[in-house]
Amino acid sequence: MNIASESPVRPPLCDRLGIRHPIFGFSHSVDVCAAIARAGGFPVLGLARELPHEIPHILAEASERMAGLPYGIDLMLPSQVPDEAASIESVRAQLPAPHVAFVDGLRDRFQVKPPQRPSFFTSQVRTRALFDAQIEAVLDSDARGVATAIGLRADLIERAKARGKLTFSLVGSVRHARKALDMGVEVLVAQGYDAGGHTGTVGTLSLLPQVIAEAGEVPVLAAGGIATGAQVLGVLGMGAQGAWLGTLWMGAKENHTPPALLQRLIASGSEDTLITRAHSGKPCRVVRSDWIDAWNEPGAPAPLGMPLQQALTGDVFASMHEFDDARLIYEAAGQSVFGIERETTVGEQMDALVDGMRGAWERMRGWDAHRR
Template sequence: MSKIKTKFTERIGIDMPILGFSHSTDVTAALTKAGGMGVYGIAHDPPDKVQARIDAVRGQIGSRPFGIDIMMPKGMPESETLESVQAKLPQANLEFVEGIAKKYKVPEATTKTFYNTVLRSPSYFEGQLQVLLSSDVDLVAFGVGLTPDAVGRLKAVGKIVGALIGSPHHFDAYRDIGLDFIVAQGSEAGAHTGTIGTMVLVPEIVQMAGDLPVLAAGGIGHGSQIAAALAMGAQGVWLGTSWLATSEHAQGDHAIGDRLRGKLFAAGSGDTRITRGSSGKPQRQIRSAWTEEWASPDAPEPLKMPYQHALVGDLMTAIEEHEVDPLLHSPAGQGVTWSLELRSVAQVFQALSDQTIAGLDLVNSISKSP
């Protein structure tokens, strides 16, 4: 198999400069086995589940490296519970959500998920962090938010620590806290996202970061974009959407069902939309009746994180559990356009690798004069 090395891939011990984010342990393991690095997102796993997730990945990859992504958004309440927040939700927002359930005939949720059982809080994050500190995970990335204290504690036990950012202003806040790498995530990305495009953000952050390695993210789903990211000075890429429609994601924890996968296959680059309707923060999702309802002129202003989630948690659980079309949705980036058929992680990875090499060859073949 071909290898593309950068200083950062050498440091973390992988063959190709492709890191992949996923909420599936099987996808995470398959990414590492393919020659990249899988990074498992624990946002939806309460502290008492995190070790089992780590074991599920480690059991498949032996001593090869993998990472964990943790979200630590600022401003989450410590003294509230899901029930206490739900008792105070504004009437207009409750009526709007009940109206969606009625309009699309959504049956009641019978399952317990992150959405309808957890309220994000500092102690939830601290519990997750404690597990990471005593684990054999190689790398930890912070998604939305971090504390310098958490970064310092992870570094003290030898973890390679990085953070996702969406603007130069985020980079300013993070530059002096000892991070080992930065993921510059452009607006095209799936899930929580900003407003600056990947093509603009990546070289801007590379320039600001100096020797600190930068990975490019957001809308990347073809190897020609990976070649372009390397040409812009990134030392690798970080992909999320590309793995959603893989065979590994169709099974196991956080499995994606046939109906949602069908929507991912059908979606083009213009079929995503940013909404605050799910978490309270802007999140890019595949376009669905869910995104359109929250964008309608009758919709109330979504609540802030974590209150929006307390408002819609039961309904989101029910939509997923009963696969209710047309409300069924998922975070997804504009690169969803390259998800066209069921493939394994290894097949997607191989295609990306081949296209990257073709892209680099193409650039090299362009004649230059001094």
């Protein structure tokens, strides 16, 4: 890793956070986050898929591994979920019989093995009570930033700011941006349709200028479809203070991506990703697999809402990952999947991003010099 490398452009948010590069990396992996921090970016550790009792341990490990470097934590806080803690069994008991029969049919067709390891997807239901517990843990951590996606909670924003944490919100529309600004969020992440994970309907290139216009002095980051340094420089040119990437890191060794999924990501291009509600019940961009395709076959039922769809299919998702099922395995992934060409390391990816920024910068300066 080229520790000394400098970005050609360093927006003010870099100095505010004490990072060298305007590169923000979302990941569910502590190993990936620690490597992003070491390479001079700002890592954001996703906690939305962690078992509640493991969160304190994960946060303690994250704090230790970041070794004093700044990092953030991300929570997904959709508002339309049950208030009270609910057992997954009680939610399963409410599932419509035709959906249960459809998924049982797919389990037979694809010979899905029951998962053996405990996981969020087989045991948890997203409820307000679960989010409350996650929020307390995150507020108690030494994370410098707190990000939220899908929903917003005024109490979290207020309490995080009171503890000196910088608040980020992922927004997919100008309306969401306005809501976040009205709640006092300090950094907006304009996440376009191109992004991996839950997303709105406007592409990054169209969303970004509109969110920047709405945000005024509030810094905005660009997310969705970004995999190269030239793209990072491009969004800085548009006024973003950084790029927020999620998919790319799945190509890094530190992510411990299951081998069949890694091969799928390497083989996939932007057109192999699509938006589906079959993953969580909300529109989510994923890389296609036979499992995702089965939900788009004629006769397949419309996916249920959140949290029912996950109660219906969470064991299959857990199984395909546990057994690395080459036919079924999929993951949230953006159109940026084109950037995963081989297994690499986070350090190499960061170097390539910074070199790409510098290359694009020099190319543009060369055009200018040519004119004089």
